[in-house]
Amino acid sequence: MRQNVYTVAQINSYIKNMFTQDYMLRFVLVKGEVSNCKYHSSGHIYFTLKDAKGVIACVMFAGNRTGLSFRLEEGQMVVVGGTIDVYERDGKYQLYARQIALDGAGVLYEKFDRMKRKLEEMGMFAPEYKQIIPRYIRTLGVVTAPTGAAVRDIINIATRRNPYIQIILYPAIVQGDQAVASIVNGIHALEQFGVDVMIVGRGGGSIEDLWAFNEEAVAQAVFDCSVPIISAVGHETDTTITDFVADLRAPTPSAAAELAVYDFAQLMDRFGAYQATLNHFMQVQLRRQQNKLENQKLRLKYLSPVSQIQQKRTYCMDLEGRLAGLMSSALTQQRHRMALYAEKLKGLSPLEKLSQGYAYVEDAKQRVINDVNNVKPEDMVQIYVKNGIIQAEVKKVDEVKYGEGADA
Secondary structure (H helix, E strand, O other): OOOOOOOHHHHHHHHHHHHHHOHHHHOEEEEEEEEEEEEOOOOOEEEEEEOOOOEEEEEEOHHHHHHEOOOOOOOOEEEEEEEEEEEOOOOEEEEEEEEEEEOOHHHHHHHHHHHHHHHHHHOOOOHHHOOOOOOOOOEEEEEEOOOOHHHHHHHHHHHHHOOOOEEEEEEOOOOOOOHHHHHHHHHHHHHHHOOOEEEEEEOOOOOOOOHHHHOHHHHHHHHHOOOOEEEEEOOOOOOOHHHHHOOEEOOOHHHHHHHHOOOHHHHHHHHHHHHHHHHHHHHHHHHHHHHHHHHHHHHHHHHOHHHHHHHHHHHHHHHHHHHHHHHHHHHHHHHHHHHHHHHHHHHHOHHHHHHOOOOEEEEOOOOEOOOHHHOOOOOEEEEEEOOEEEEEEOOOOOOOOOOHHHHO
């Protein structure tokens, strides 16, 4: 008896027909962890679903991407809905996904993304609505659980940075069904109390533990609050809707206390530095003004009437001295000139001539007789000699010619 021999393609086609005829495999929901996820340039997504006991290959074609509302990533727990069929060429079966949803916590992440997009479209995350955190505050409001590490960290750090800070704690329920109402009431209560800054938050936990801070009611209360709010939910890697709506996000409650409360010691050090700088500039300014005052005093002293009179008097004395010197010099010169003239006059003086043996003759009318024709016999004349006057009567007049003419 001869046995039938089939080709590989025939076997793969037969198996494919068996999968196609199985009604259950036409649409099946499979839960598992995503691994080996690859986004192809064509738009298709290739990945593997696995659990503790097995794996199954999956593909989502680009045309079915509308059934995926989030980005598929490694390690996600998902529920994939689609058809299980055989790829004839390789003889392998795989899950052809038409829809993919996050499972468990993944559902919350999907809800988180929807809420984030909704509030962002409403403008709650817009920076122009963010209030400025005051640099120096006197009262700090805290909305958190009354016990736990978060409130202890906030109180310890805030009081260490500023021992004079007043902390108002609203003991809120931060987890469970009553958490949303409790957090909202805490924000309203501290706002009415009139605190300067408010910290809203809690310690770390899973997304389920932090979910109250992702609710729209809490986000609306934070957005509407007139007091600046610092969000401090969970650890540094945790992110909630409240973080986006708040005026400032702190990675941890401890960091929130540091952001809200200014370091008093640092402030005092800065004041000390300012005081030293101010004193230095005041001393410089005082010295400058003192020098200016001394200059003004000297100028005033110079311009005062007494000083002007003293200067004019000194000037007059100087002129007087110069005038006296000039007069003395002029007198000396004139004395020298007079002496010269006196000597010269002495040489021309009749008396000097008389002392040399000459005589001077006048008539009775005191006219000089220098010509024999000016007298006649019996006229009375006066003869001046060295030591007196001789009265004489003319007896005779003889005319004599002296000099060259006489010889001729």
